[in-house]
Amino acid sequence: MKIIIYGITDISYLIVKDLCKEHDITIIDDTEELPSKFEKLDISFISGNISDKSVLKSARVPECDLFIACSGYDESNIVASWSVMRVSNIETVCFVSKLEYFNNISNDDFFTSEVGIDHVLWPEESLVKEIFRIVSVPEVVYVDYFEKGKARLFEYKIKEDFPLLNKELKYCSFPPETIMVALTRNEELFIPNGSTKILAGDKPIFIGTPKGMSLLARNLFSTKEERIDSAVIVGGGNIGFMLAKRLESVNISTKIIEKDKSRCEFLADKLSKTLVINSSGVDTDLFYEEEIGDADAVINVTSNDETNLFCSVLARQLGAKKIFSKTSSDSFVPIFEKAGIDVILSTGRTILNELKSRIINKDENILSLVGKGQGSLFEIDVPSAFDGFQVKDLHLPYKAVIAVVKNARKVTIPKGNSVLNKNDKMIIFTKSENALGVKEFFRKKEDNSNED
Amino acid sequence: MRIDYITSVIGIVLMYFGALFLLPIFVAIYYSEYSALFPFLIGGIASNLFGLFLYRVFGTKTELKDIKKKEALCIVACIWILLSLFASIPFLFFGLSLVDSVFEATSGISTCGASILTDFSILPKSGFFWRSFCQWLGGIGIIVIFIAVLPQFAFAGRQFFFSESALQSNDRNTFRVQSYAYNIIAVYIILSISAVIAFKFAGMPLFDAVCNMFSMISAGGLSPHPNSISGYHNNTIVWVCIVFMFLAGVNFTIQYKVIFQRNFKILCRNSEYNFYFVFFTFASILVTILITCDHNSVCKGMWLDNFRNSLFHTLSIMTSTGFYCVDHDLWDPKAKMVLISLIFMGASAGSAGGGLKIARIVYVMRFLVREIKLLLHPKAIIPIKLDQKSVSESIGQQIISFVFLYFTVYVIIGFVVTMIENDILKGFLATAITLGNTGLGFAPFGPTGGFAHMSTLSKYILSLTMIIGRLELIPFLIIFNKDYWHISKK
Incomplete structure (x- = not known):
């Protein structure tokens, strides 16, 4: 696949590093010279403004398959995506970091006309x-x-x-x-x-x-011990804020610790049930005072890895049940693991996974791969030959499960005696090695019925 | 402070106010009360000429362009006082003394509804009309009307507009003042017209329907009938009053959004409306239970009648209207205490009602809850929210100090009136009723009583108290600041 990436950032580095072996990548940025860590990777680089005609020309946009805009600025990313789309109808991915842009491009109900950008990714939201x-x-x-x-x-x-x-x-x-x-x-x-x-x-x-x-x-x-009823979020940035909002919606009692006072005021204004505490995460007294050790989950999402690590260790010592930490660099993950942190997440890794599964490795029919790729889930139309059949009478050649049947109105989980109709769609689960065979089986049925 | 600016604005307002005397004159002609023509003519001409005099002689020679906050406050205070004085002129001719005329007219303009009238036969129909009509003008706020109607007032802007009420809106999005004024006047007029229609259908004579409507929609309370609403002996009228008094106590902006923008969600989201509803429901149910279970009372066990009367009286006191449909002086003292506390609470901000206003009460409640929560979490940031939005600390401080000031002013005036009257109950009750603009209290100011027996000095003080309460203290308290009196040389 030929991919153009706009912007030199940490995320673009992660993407390039992961994809450059299998894909042909061109990176475009305003800087004169490629940073040294990019130099080690086998990619082509074009220096210049993405909106510039000559830059677009030398990038050979029409020959490419995918455009990813991931510079540090939302506005630049949006303009870049538009410029590329005006040259060819290439698939576009645009990174944003503000809620308003995300809703706008991902076509919230409010907006009536299409923006045209195919995918909008918000690393923090992922x-x-x-x-x-x-x-x-x-x-x-x-x-x-x-x-x-x-x-x-x-x-x-x-x-x-x-x-x-x-x-x-x-x-x-x-x-x-x-x-x-x-x-x-x-x-x-x-x-x-x-x-x-x-x-x-x-x-x-x-x-x-x-x-x-x-x-x-x-x-x-569900066991009583596993249920999370209370959570403490350290760091009130975008991630902390959005997370607190979601936790509020499922009635998990949440405290959020943020060191910037005006940000605290913003959070307290926008959140209704969450208790906002103005303090730095490394305030050990506060951790005792606010009984952080009794929380079911402590989630450390400050922008500073050291703070995250420190708070995680502190929370562990105080006895918090489950500890989450964000890290900006993959290389820190082992250190965090050794410190006994339960869940370690990095923005870059998460977004890379999402990018790969949603856009790059997508198969038109395969909805999901599970169990390290051993099982696959795909969607298929009910062939007209099977109209009115019960699920148990299908006699599939391989072991496969019809997991979901959906028609225009609703989604149902079929039983053995559920009846299939010809306009329904099925979601079938089977082992990946048998997926092709199962698809073939249904295609033949379809062909046979057409010949009849 | 630019005196010439102030006199210009006051002059303009007085000139137009003079023209409003034409309305009672038409009424007098319609009912052939030719003897009443002269008093209104004098009042109108006096107001008009005085306005012209201020405008021409002392007014500014340059164009009115801007206005300072303290000028706006000064203008508002002067206008309300002067209008009350000029509105009192006709009463002088109907056999009332000077102090009684001033008291009655101020009670009208300030929508207080307290009355010194004991003999209702001395006033002609046009006199009752004028009393109620003054309340209707005062109910929406005189400045609002002038901003909406007069092109000269386009310069006034937000400063001027909000000087009639100290409570600032928590809404961060602003609006054009003139269209806002139009909007709330539209709501006011719609309420007025529907109230007249409803009264007419309920069986009230047209003249009474119009006058009672004027007094009800403005939360005033001066009825042309000597026995207020109880004089009509009609339960349908009581129900009509319950509905419209409730509406008069709801913020007009919200009503605008519901009526014109079909934004019904705002009713669920607006904290003040919700609390208004909750307080009202709670208080009326409490009163119903108290009076029904009272063994000594005549109304013991009459659940349905008591429920209706409780709704009526709770609303009448809470919205500061001051109508009555039964003599609530006969009620259980516990029920009366509930009603007295409602005098202080008042209705919604931005409505016709008086009192402290629900928004402030809600804020203070939440402020206290926050103080307790902060003891447990000293480093927590807990904003106080109204309508799901944080109230800024500066507005919060204003609200807290307002509540404090309100009670300080109440105690001081109450003290003074007590000294004059030599009666503690009378002093503090009369002050509460006039400062809260309720106009109706309990004996000696209950349904069977009035203010007629007060001394002359008390009546003047209480008249001023009504306007102080109506304008929410600030335009008057500011007088005590030295900088306020700094007069620009040019």
Whole structure:
């Protein structure tokens, strides 16, 4: 893939470093010279303003597949995306850091005409989403959403105290509107059948509607000790603010510690239930005074890695249950891990994952890869030959699970006797190696019915 | 302070005010009260000529361009006092003494609704009309009307507009003052017209409907009937009053947004409206229970009637209207105490009502809650929010000091009146009623009483108290600052 990247920043470095081996990358920036760390990578560089005709010409925009604008300025990124789009209808990715721009470009309901930029990424927002997922469903190993959140995929890890341990699946009753599609045991993913027993250490994957999944989480996986009811956020920047807002929405009692007074006033104005405390994160007295050790989660998201590390260690010593920390550099991750921090996240890493899974490695049909790529989830139309069939009568050639059936009105989780209609779409889960075969099976059915 | 500017503005206002005397004159002609023509004619001409005199002789020769804050405050204070004086002229001819005329007219203009009238036969119909009409003018704020109507006042701007009320809006988005004035006048007129229609349908004679409407929508309370609303013996009228008194106590800006912009969400989001509703509901239910369960009372056990009367009287006191539909002096003392506390609370800011205003009460409540919370979390930043928006510290300070000032002024005036009257109850009750612009209290100022028996000096002091309460203290307290009296040489 030919990719043009605009802007020399930490994030663009991370992207370039990760992608330059497999893709042909051109980087454009106003600076005269490429910084030395970029020099070590095999990329081409064009110095100049992205809006300039000659720069666009020498970048050969029409021959490229993807444009990523990730300079440090939102406005520059937006203008850059527009300039590129005026030359060719290349796929564009624009990085922003302000809520207003994000909503504007990602076409909030309010705006009626299209901006035209294909993807808008907000690194801090991705990080917030990630932290929030883990905080709100702490037992879950992996989470994914489909169909605008109407269908969800959760991967759990079975512990010794799981209520259905060592039971055969046919005797297990899971909540309605949920389905277990796969199980990973000893790093190997397989599709279970009725006689499969659930053992400790297994990682089952469930798909279901939001209602079903929350029942599942509450009935089977939620333990009192794991539930997060109170959280302390250290650092009231964009990440801290957005996170606090989300935590408020699920009634987690939240404190936020921020050292800048006017920022505190801003936070206190915009947040309704969160307690805003004006202090630096390295104020040990404050940590005792505000009983940070009793918090279920301590989330360190200041812009300073040292502060994050210090606060994490302090919170650990005071006895906080689960500790999150942000780090700006991947190379710090091992240090943080050694300090006993539960969840270590970096903006760059998160956004790179999102960029790769959403845009670069996307397959038109594959919705998601799970279990380290061993299982895949894809969408397929119900062939007209199967119109009126029950799910159990399909006789698929490989082991596969029809996880979700959706029609124009609603998303349902099918049972064996659910009836398929020809305008429905199915989301099918199977092992990745069988995905092609399953697709082929349905394509043949479609062709046969057309010939008839 | 530029004296010529001040006299110019006051002159203009007085000239136009003189023209408003034409309305009672029309009423007098319609009801063939030819003897009443002369008093109103004199009042109108006096006001007009005095205005012309101020404008021509002492007024500025240059164009009115800008206005300073202290000039605006001075103008507002002078206008309210002068208008009260000129409005009192007709009463002099109807057999009232000078002090009684001034008291009655001030009570009208300031929408207080306290009355010295014991014999209702001495006033002609046009006299009652004038009394109520003055309340209607005062209810919306005289400056608002002039800003909306007079092109000369386009220079006035925000300063002037807000000098009638000390409470600043918490809304950070500003608006053009003139169109804002139009908007709230539109709401005021819509309320007025619908109230007249509703009264008419409920069976009130047209003349009474118009006069009662004037007094009700402005939260004034001077009724042409000697027994106020209770004189009509009609429960439908009581219900109509409950609805419109409630509306008169709601911020007109909110009503504008609901009526013209169909923004119903604002009702849920506006803290002051919510608290107004909650306080009102709570107080009226409490009063209903207290009077129904009172063993000594005549109304014991009459739940439905008591509920209606409680709603009516709670609103009448809370919005500072001062109508009555029964004699609440006969009620249980506990219920009366609830009503007395409502005199101080008042209605919403930006409404026709008086008192401390709910927004301030809510702010002070939240301020106290915050102080306690700060003891636990000394380093926390906890803003005080109204309508989900933080109130800035400076506005907060103004509110706290206003509440403090309000009670200081109350105690001082109450003390003085007590000295004059030699009666503690009378002194402090009369002050509360006039400072809160309620106009109705309990014996001796209850439904069967009045202010007629007060001494002359008290009546003058209380007249001034009404205007002080109406203008929310500041234009008057500022007089005591030395810098205020600095007069520009040119």
